[in-house]
Amino acid sequence: MQWIILMLLLFISSMEMLAQNRWKKQASAGLLENCTGCVLCSEDNGCITCHHRLFLLIWRDGIRQFGMCVHTCPPGYFGVRGLEVNRCTKCRSPSCESCFSRDFCMKCKDKFYLHKGQCFRQCPPSTVVQPGTRECQETCEPGPWSEWSACTHESRTCGCKWGVETRVREVAGAAREEGAACPALLETRKCRMRKHCPGEKTEPKNKGKKRQKKPKTEAEAGT
Secondary structure, three states, X not given: OHHHHHHHHHHHHHHHHHHHHHHHHHHHHHHHHHOOOXXXXXXXXXXXXXXXXXXXXXXXXXXEEEEEEEOOOXXXXXXXXXXXXXXXXXXXXXXXXXXXXXXXXXXXXOOOEEEOOEEEOOOOOOXXXXXXXXXXXXXXXXXXXXXXXXXXXXXXXXXXXXXEEEEEOOOOHHHHHOOOOOOOOEEEEEEEOEOOOOOOOOOOOOOOOOOOOOOOOHHHHHO
């Protein structure tokens, strides 16, 4: 009787081992599909560490998180390389499509405009949309024109008939640093110069010409 009970226990134990082995094979097959590029992989949480060239991306769904190894981080994330693991870190702003760091956006999602690393629904005051992009640029408001400069020609202020005079206007330092598109900041115009410089000797107009003798009339020739 004891021998029959012993055999029955052995049979039940062997069936349990077969079921566990079958479940482990199925779990391993599922892990292989979700652990591409992983060095360490968890059944419940996916990849834990990746190969050194890949980034670890953590997806969160409520309290559950799942890791996977990727070559490049998806939109809304940026890659941070570390000594032990490279991670995809999420941009702080939900309207940011690509960021340089957690708080500095480089490209915004549709219907948003980029200005100084931040995304806005509309460009902030004193900025305008840069043509061909979704970036806001500082507007340029130049100051008043200066007085016209002296009339010069090749750095000379006299000795020529015509020269050029210029005037300029300045813009605020912030607009200049932002590379704002400004209107003309310099103007030039043609001007009349003093033909003769002070102290310069002027030559008579008839200098160097021989005085021509008047032809004698017939009455003068006969006297």
